[in-house]
Every structure is written in structure tokens, then in C-alpha cells.
Amino acid sequence: MLLLLSVYAQCAAGVHDPTTKFGICGIITAVVCFPIGLICLFVDTEQKCSRCGIKLR
Numbered sequence: 001m002l003l004l005l006s007v008y009a010q011c012a013a014g015v016h017d018p019t020t021k022f023g024i025c026g027i028i029t030a031v032v033c034f035p036i037g038l039i040c041l042f043v044d045t046e047q048k049c050s051r052c053g054i055k056l057r
Helices: 002-012 023-032 037-043
Strands: 018-022 043-050
Touching: 023 037, 037 043
Parallel strands: none
Antiparallel strands: 018 043
């Protein structure tokens, strides 16, 4: 319980642990339209905190 509170305290202080996930549309476009499709891949991203789960940016 104490460990869980300290983890959420870090997130509350703004020290998140970002994880980047790529969308399926961006992945398919990157493969089919390589190399121009890489732009779509990097646009279709989502960053979330792996500890608390909120979206970043």
C-alpha cells in the first residue's frame, strides 16, 4: 500500500513514466506507403503514463 502511494505521489508531482503506443492505422500506412508512410506512423502515436494511465500530450 505504501509503495502504491509513493508511485502515485511521483505522478502527482509530474514525474510520469511515459510509454508510447503506435496506432494500427499508422502501422499499416507505414508498411504500405514506405518511406512516406513513416510520417503517418509518428503522427498516429499515443503517450500514456505506465503507472497512472493518464494521456500525456
